[in-house]
Amino acid sequence: MEGLSEILIYSSFLLLIIALVLAFFRLAKGPSVHDRIASLDLIASIVMGFILLYSVLIKNALYIDIVLVMSLISFVGTVAISTYLKQKP
């Protein structure tokens, strides 16, 4: 890992950090609860991207299992919160 490829990987970390800040802005501001749920879904995807980039950086393939579990938990959490909001009187 040298030269241009290292610059590209570190700058993709930078892009993901900017994306995380923007998603947190919408999470703090969002007018309704549903905007916040969509923002939390996006935040889970950004964290998955972080873990994938980090596994390239330290050359360890063990971290892909975390992404597998995290995608399942993110889906279940989103469906649970929105179903609760739908059935609330």
Next chain:
Amino acid sequence: MNILLVSILLFFGSVFILIASIGLVRFKDLYSRMHATTKATSFGILLLLLGISIYFNSWNVAIKVVLIINLIYFTAPLAAHSIAKSYEDKKDKE
């Protein structure tokens, strides 16, 4: 050469996730926000996983990558549909 291809894939995946986040902040309505986040995020994660699969170059990783891609492409529309359905019900009640 191989590592250059991997880093270009990772960079474009991150660019797509950033575009999804900008769409989440800039759009006016909940439906347009979900239109931005659901599609662009799925494609960004797909590019990242493709880069990972080329980088590690083993069956053990490739099977997990195919599993995660299938999982994300099946569950992201379901989650967005669930959010939109609950928003619709709440608007009807008011």
